[in-house]
Amino acid sequence: MKKVTLYLLITTIFFASCAKDEIVPPVTEEQCIAQTSNPAGRSYSNDSVIVFNCTSKHCGIIPLSTKNYWVYEDSIFSDGVLQKVQLDTLRYSTTYKSLSDGLVWWQASMDIGLPETLYANDSTLFSISDRVFMPDVKDAKKEYGLFAGDSLRYLANFEDAAAQGRSLKISGNFKTPAGSFNDYLYFEKNARNYRKDQVYFEPGIGVLKYIQEKAPMGTRFLKLQQISTLVSYHIE
Secondary structure, eight states, rough: OOOHHHHHHHHHHHHHHHHHHTOOOHHHHHHEEEEEOOOOOEEEEEEEEEEEEOOOEEESOBBTTTTOOEEEEEEEEEEEEEEEEEEEEEOEEEEEEEETTTEEEOOSOOOOOSSSEEOOOOOOEEEEETTTEEEEEEEEEEEOOOOOSEEEEEEEEEETTEEEEEEEEEEEEEEETTTEEEEEEEEEEEEEETTTEEEEEEEETTTEEEEEEEEOOOOSOOEEEEEEEEEEEEOO
């Protein structure tokens, strides 16, 4: 009887020890920081926009984090003639902070129709870039975003070339190798006889497809230069 009791006691201790080892503490998900500021029209001196190591993630019309990435199939053309097809990865791994307002600006690793360096709140994408003929000053402006109503037209530009902007809300299905997306946005920027960009955008995800056309030097006719299609993405 004593042997049986000792055996049961040892067995109980053994299983209790195993159960204790198997307890895994719950993983606490990092909360994203909501962005609400509207920096449109603000100006910054160059020395007030500094390199900043951002370790947090920002949620908004496009989710931004150094851990996020988007993979695109890029078809590269030379004035309408297909040159190559390749896979490229979009990351926002370089960040800056504008000291006067504390905003974090994210720099893209590739051209996908959005501002090269941007800030995103819950409804709008903003760009920051050097002022034309005044490289010591950076200007922030609204680029693309959600809007009231069914469509929107506005003045835009490609650097120093004036362009006409257009935004549409599209209720429908847009399919890419990354999946099917509903109720997406269409952004268009068109400088007649110079350049035309088309961006298909899913709020909360990013660019689904980007098409760039540009007139070769010395001509006035647009030729296809790039088509980028979302293949996969990772958002934390």
